Amino acid sequence: MKLSRRASWFLLAFGVWSWVIWVTFAKNLWKDGSGLAFDDAGNPTAYFWVHLALAVTSFILGTAVGVIGLRGVRANADK
Template sequence: MKLSSRVSWFLLAFGVWSWIIWITFVKNLWKDGSGLAFDDAGDPTAYFWVHLTLAVVSFLLGTGVGLIGFRSVRRLREEAAGDAAAVGSRTANE
């Protein structure tokens, strides 16, 4: 399946956004001082594990979506370069 340039760039941007958001989220979760993520003894709570799982799964899905967008953008650029080279060789032969 061939994706449009707009969709390809959106998917790539979504992947980058996921990296920024979910890595930041995990850092903040790890430093949580409100008592939600860690109990008084410093042990992780169920809140911590649920949100860490959510973050890891979302990060992996975002990475997959970003890779699809990256591959599609790269393919579109290669096709555009190939088309430009074909046009250039046709005009040189005429």
């Protein structure tokens, strides 16, 4: 199955967006000062671990989608 040029660029853009959003989210989670991510002793809470797992999973899936888009863009460039 071949991806259209438009679909390939969309998937690549989604991969880049995923890098920007989820890396920023993880940085903000790490620096959380609201008391949700870390308890008073500075230990990570369940909130931290769940949201870190969500961020890492989304980052990995977004990267995979971006790679598929990049392959499609490269394949369409050969035409």
